[in-house]
Amino acid sequence: MSVAWADIAAVRARIAPHLVETPVIRSANLDALTGRRVLIKLETVQHTGAFKFRGAMAKLTGLSPEQQLAGVIAYSTGNHGMAVAEAARRLGIAATVVVPLDTPAVKVARMRESGAEIAQCDRFKENGEEIARSRAAREGRAFVHPFDDEAVIAGQGTLAAEMIDQARAMGESMDALLVNSAGGGFVGGCAVATAQLSPTTGVWSVECTAWDAIRRSIASGRHEDNLAATPSVCDAIQARKPGAAGYAAFKDRLAGAIAVNDAQAIAALRYAFERLRLVVEPGGAVGLAAVLANMLPPEARTIGIVLCGGNVDAERFASWIAQ
Amino acid sequence: MSVAWADIAAVRARIAPHLVETPVIRSANLDALTGRRVLIKLETVQHTGAFKFRGAMAKLTGLSPEQQLAGVIAYSTGNHGMAVAEAARRLGIAATVVVPLDTPAVKVARMRESGAEIAQCDRFKENGEEIARSRAAREGRAFVHPFDDEAVIAGQGTLAAEMIDQARAMGESMDALLVNSAGGGFVGGCAVATAQLSPTTGVWSVECTAWDAIRRSIASGRHEDNLAATPSVCDAIQARKPGAAGYAAFKDRLAGAIAVNDAQAIAALRYAFERLRLVVEPGGAVGLAAVLANMLPPEARTIGIVLCGGNVDAERFASWIAQ
Numbered sequence A, B: 001m002s003v004a005w006a007d008i009a010a011v012r013a014r015i016a017p018h019l020v021e022t023p024v025i026r027s028a029n030l031d032a033l034t035g036r037r038v039l040i041k042l043e044t045v046q047h048t049g050a051f052k053f054r055g056a057m058a059k060l061t062g063l064s065p066e067q068q069l070a071g072v073i074a075y076s077t078g079n080h081g082m083a084v085a086e087a088a089r090r091l092g093i094a095a096t097v098v099v100p101l102d103t104p105a106v107k108v109a110r111m112r113e114s115g116a117e118i119a120q121c122d123r124f125k126e127n128g129e130e131i132a133r134s135r136a137a138r139e140g141r142a143f144v145h146p147f148d149d150e151a152v153i154a155g156q157g158t159l160a161a162e163m164i165d166q167a168r169a170m171g172e173s174m175d176a177l178l179v180n181s182a183g184g185g186f187v188g189g190c191a192v193a194t195a196q197l198s199p200t201t202g203v204w205s206v207e208c209t210a211w212d213a214i215r216r217s218i219a220s221g222r223h224e225d226n227l228a229a230t231p232s233v234c235d236a237i238q239a240r241k242p243g244a245a246g247y248a249a250f251k252d253r254l255a256g257a258i259a260v261n262d263a264q265a266i267a268a269l270r271y272a273f274e275r276l277r278l279v280v281e282p283g284g285a286v287g288l289a290a291v292l293a294n295m296l297p298p299e300a301r302t303i304g305i306v307l308c309g310g311n312v313d314a315e316r317f318a319s320w321i322a323q
Helices: A005-018 A028-034 A052-061 A065-070 A079-091 A105-113 A128-139 A150-169 A185-197 A213-220 A244-250 A262-276 A286-292 A314-321 B005-018 B028-034 B052-061 B065-070 B079-091 B105-113 B128-139 B150-169 B185-197 B213-220 B244-250 B262-276 B286-292 B314-321
Strands: A037-041 A072-075 A095-100 A117-121 A176-180 A202-208 A254-260 A302-306 B037-041 B072-075 B095-100 B117-121 B176-180 B202-208 B254-260 B302-306
Touching (some): A005 A185, A052 A079, A052 A150, A052 A185, A072 A079, A202 A286, A254 A262, A286 A302, B028 B262, B072 B079, B072 B128, B079 B095, B150 B185, B185 B244, B202 B286, B262 B314
Parallel strands (some): B095 B117, B202 B254
């Protein structure tokens, strides 16, 4: 079974009251610079500052009353954990997030602020996902995976549905929609929604070059992994291997797959700061980076991009913009 | 003669096609922190990154064809000059901006990028406004004042009209609308529009404490100036004296006037970075600062604020967020 349009439509109706309908803007400078029409979705102003809130809310609202009463558990180093914690708070569900010991203190504080219980693990010696999964099984609680889950994928797909509606209201039709990718849940959900609502729009996956399993999967026709990945500044878009559910959703639906390097991602972050007055994390800026680096074919005249997350350490952001 | 609602309505219809309808968002964290409902208008994503584009476009579209052919001239150190240059470019009007020698290079570059001619002056030895005014008279060109001009005030007033409409569409009614103030054009225009469209909304002026002539004018009943002002980080909201046209528009219409200090403005800038993922300049953050510092009466349950500009030097922004 894989995610179908009907799943996304049902989830969209269910979670809409809980979401920020994030704005879509245009920038005269970006259009002039790229020679295209670029629609920019500010998912950075979503609750908890990232699209991950959509998937978390989709998963949690889809649980049975008994499951909601039992509570949920997740493993995360950042955006997913913050999203699960805040979605749980809003729904009155108890949440535990397993976090690595080296998770930035500010992110742990945000999860606690949303009322989540925090459990720490040593990610160099332990498998945090396994710890969370087995604890969930032991305690009869639902485990919320960041991407390899059909409810989560349907939630992420609501972004494309919302953006297609917003583009139409602006009188625009996207030739290409660029989706920041890692575990494949976001791009998979967006590919399913787009195929239904705007079949002439090509959905493109955008990864960082060091973690480009989706690009390699599209090239090889096999489900590739990132087990040999090297470090990248794009911490939010790193997955050991795209999920099976996401892979099923995106594999025959993408127009293409792109990877941008760290320098391109940082240049895009700096552009967003200076020209769009927006805070974007490196992994949230890869779609913008792909457009700025002119990596799309010329026939893609109108391009949609998603600034999908803005949770970035202040010290690192400061050093990047001041370069 | 002073600015009337009919002027703002006419200007709004005229400039709407040229503007970004800037989004209004809410933040669950900000509401929880302040115990209020806060509507946040992202004027930072307006063309040229500030509300000044509204006034510039209002002024330039209101010129006769002969005046448009003759071109315009402005004096500015930043947001106003960028706004005039870009509005002129879009309308095919020649523009000259007189800038002080110590204007940040990036702002001069932005004005040049919009096609403006740049003339430099030494603001410690010369009066830049007088240079621009007399050159305009000599060359038969329109001088575009940053705030003491009824067309400009009407343009700035379109922000309040747009925000009131957006609040209604969200099912909200603002008890208070906080407007970042200096020369009085923005708050004057917003006060006139609000009195017409939403008379139960109190319009508040927000200045920085070092440049608080509007607050002192409201207290004394006289048209006060800032001639004795001391330095402040809020460079975008500093005027030697509020304009006569703005004073006429705001003096009997404000619910109150607030001033925030530099530390409060920087704390608001940092909050916007961390929690709203938005880049705001200190002078653009004073309304947010007033709400964060709880400077509004308790009966103001639903408060509108404007993040009115996001043009900030990268090095300074970096130092502020990393504090």
